[in-house]
Amino acid sequence: MMKKHNILITFIIFLSLGSCMKSEEADLVVFNANIFTMDESNTKAEAMAIRDGKIIEVGPDRQILNKYAYDASMDAMGKEIYPGFIDAHGHLMSYAELLLSADLVGCTSQKEMVRRVQDYEAKSNKPVLVGMGWDQSLWANNEFPDNVLLNEAFPETPVCLYRIDGHSALLNNAFIKLLGEFDVPNGGAVLKNASGEYTGLFVDAALQLLEGLIPKFSNAEMKTKLLEVQEELFTYGVTGVHEAGVDANQRELLIEMVDENSLSLNIYTMLAPSDANKEFARKNGIYRNQNLLIRSFKAYVDGALGSRGALLKEPYHDHPNYKGLSLSSMEELETLRDFCLSVDYQLNCHGIGDAAVSRILAMCKEAYKRKPDHRFRVEHAQLVDLAEFKLFTDYAVFPSVQPTHATTDQRWAASKIGPERMEGAYAYKSLLNSFGMIALGTDFPVEYTNPFYTIHSAVHRMTPKDYPAKGFLSNEALSIEETLRGMTIWAAFASFQENQLGSLEQGKDATFVILDRPLNKKPIFKPNYAWKTCIKGDIVHSLE
Numbered sequence: 250m251m252k253k254h255n256i257l258i259t260f261i262i263f264l265s266l267g268s269c270m271k272s273e274e275a276d277l278v279v280f281n282a283n284i285f286t287m288d289e290s291n292t293k294a295e296a297m298a299i300r301d302g303k304i305i306e307v308g309p310d311r312q313i314l315n316k317y318a319y320d321a322s323m324d325a326m327g328k329e330i331y332p333g334f335i336d337a338h339g340h341l342m343s344y345a346e347l348l349l350s351a352d353l354v355g356c357t358s359q360k361e362m363v364r365r366v367q368d369y370e371a372k373s374n375k376p377v378l379v380g381m382g383w384d385q386s387l388w389a390n391n392e393f394p395d396n397v398l399l400n401e402a403f404p405e406t407p408v409c410l411y412r413i414d415g416h417s418a419l420l421n422n423a424f425i426k427l428l429g430e431f432d433v434p435n436g437g438a439v440l441k442n443a444s445g446e447y448t449g450l451f452v453d454a455a456l457q458l459l460e461g462l463i464p465k466f467s468n469a470e471m472k473t474k475l476l477e478v479q480e481e482l483f484t485y486g487v488t489g490v491h492e493a494g495v496d497a498n499q500r501e502l503l504i505e506m507v508d509e510n511s512l513s514l515n516i517y518t519m520l521a522p523s524d525a526n527k528e529f530a531r532k533n534g535i536y537r538n539q540n541l542l543i544r545s546f547k548a549y550v551d552g553a554l555g556s557r558g559a560l561l562k563e564p565y566h567d568h569p570n571y572k573g574l575s576l577s578s579m580e581e582l583e584t585l586r587d588f589c590l591s592v593d594y595q596l597n598c599h600g601i602g603d604a605a606v607s608r609i610l611a612m613c614k615e616a617y618k619r620k621p622d623h624r625f626r627v628e629h630a631q632l633v634d635l636a637e638f639k640l641f642t643d644y645a646v647f648p649s650v651q652p653t654h655a656t657t658d659q660r661w662a663a664s665k666i667g668p669e670r671m672e673g674a675y676a677y678k679s680l681l682n683s684f685g686m687i688a689l690g691t692d693f694p695v696e697y698t699n700p701f702y703t704i705h706s707a708v709h710r711m712t713p714k715d716y717p718a719k720g721f722l723s724n725e726a727l728s729i730e731e732t733l734r735g736m737t738i739w740a741a742f743a744s745f746q747e748n749q750l751g752s753l754e755q756g757k758d759a760t761f762v763i764l765d766r767p768l769n770k771k772p773i774f775k776p777n778y779a780w781k782t783c784i785k786g787d788i789v790h791s792l793e
């Protein structure tokens with residue numbers, strides 16, 4: 250009897266000890282996982298406890314399951330967990346617009362392009378037709394289009410078709426007529442054929458002429474499509490995007506959607522340097538609204554390589570005497586730099602050609618002197634003068650690149666810049682070695698949103714079709730770990746959010762992806778998806 254009583258007491262003590270041990274409370278415990286925390290020492294773990302959307306502890310299953318009383322638990326079934334992927338350079342707005350326009354992505358001829366616009370006209374019934382996504386490098390002759398076929402198909406209706414990179418557009422004559430008399434702005438080109446007639450091709454700053462003539466989509470249309478884009482990103486475990494340049498209306502639309510709690514993606518926004526946006530920055534300073542952070546400007550210093558808009562130090566290999574387009578002078582950059590420093594904003598400059606990158610680096614010299622942790626970024630950095638890689642360290646300039654651009658452009662990059670300059674092209678490893686960090690993105694919708702393409706391109710320097718077999722300039726490949734850091738913690742760093750995002754550690758957002766299959770490390774592309782995507786502890790996407 251006595252003995253039994255003792256056992257009972259012991260049992261009660263054990264129970265109360267157990268509940269005492271479990272006195273720490275969590276909303277959710279994720280266990281039986283293969284967690285890549287991406288912390289400084291690359292710790293791996295099995296479980297994590299989450300409260301109020303934050304990670305409160307990461308550790309072995311037994312430790313976490315024994316310590317916490319929890320409302321819900323998730324058995325990750327041994328799957329891999331990473332911090333939610335961050336796309337350090339994307340265009341939510343352009344992607345939504347693309348989905349509302351005639352979709353020309355993947356067209357293999359001008360004929361097909363025109364047919365797709367006809368199909369679009371039939372169902373959209375718009376007075377001005379806008380299309381996006383053609384890429385002449387996918388066509389048999391690789392040559393820039395002219396508007397002959399377009400004029401035949403659309404003699405009356407104005408049509409404007411943007412190239413995939415958004416740096417040029419093909420207009421039909423009905424649209425050109427709307428422009429009346431015009432001067433080509435600095436940093437722009439309007440192409441003519443041998444007999445002096447417009448070919449319909451407008452490049453870079455010449456696209457400013459179209460402002461006001463391209464019909465805007467309604468906020469309601471944009472919202473629907475932005476939510477579709479968000480859903481697509483979630484299916485891949487992408488939980489954050491650095492939105493690379495919005496105008497004042499787009500900025501307000503983002504704020505509205507965040508206020509309505511319809512966008513839960515972490516959005517780091519770069520503002521276009523318009524007067525209205527500058528006024529916003531002056532008034533608000535660093536603007537934080539839940540999952541939206543606005544504290545940077547985006548400037549274009551040149552155009553794109555594919556449309557010979559990139560600004561080169563020496564002429565194009567396939568166009569002697571031509572060095573590309575300058576979209577911001579040194580003086581303009583310096584003025585913008587000073588403004589950004591005065592409102593504590595970051596300045597992210599689109600620089601593709603070596604002359605553009607060189608100008609940005611030179612502008613950053615003074616920024617570094619005044620504010621060593623400015624984190625100003627070069628977006629793209631596709632061609633860098635070999636002598637200038639070290640300036641990324643010297644002036645603390647953050648390289649932000651898109652690995653899929655390398656594997657897409659490998660088909661024609663050498664034809665534009667010639668073989669000698671390829672050593673400084675798409676040189677991600679050299680940029681990483683210089684600065685010590687690199688931010689990775691896709692530039693969607695120029696490339697696909699799929700982060701597994703980014704990984705394959707960065708690590709193997711191959712397209713999803715595993716081309717080229719030995720990899721494109723494979724000495725510039727990143728390791729898998731460097732690539733993952735570029736998509737998580739370094740991207741967080743590039744947006745001043747490293748204390749909140751980018752790794753799975755105590756005190757950070759419980760924002761993560763559980764992959765459906767283990768990350769593929771082989772040079773053979775295999776599709777993958779998020780099994781579950783979580784933002785601040787909430788499941789925002791589930792494969793089942």
Ligand SMILES: [Zn+2]
Nearest residue numbers: 338340493692
């Ligand atoms: Zn971009």
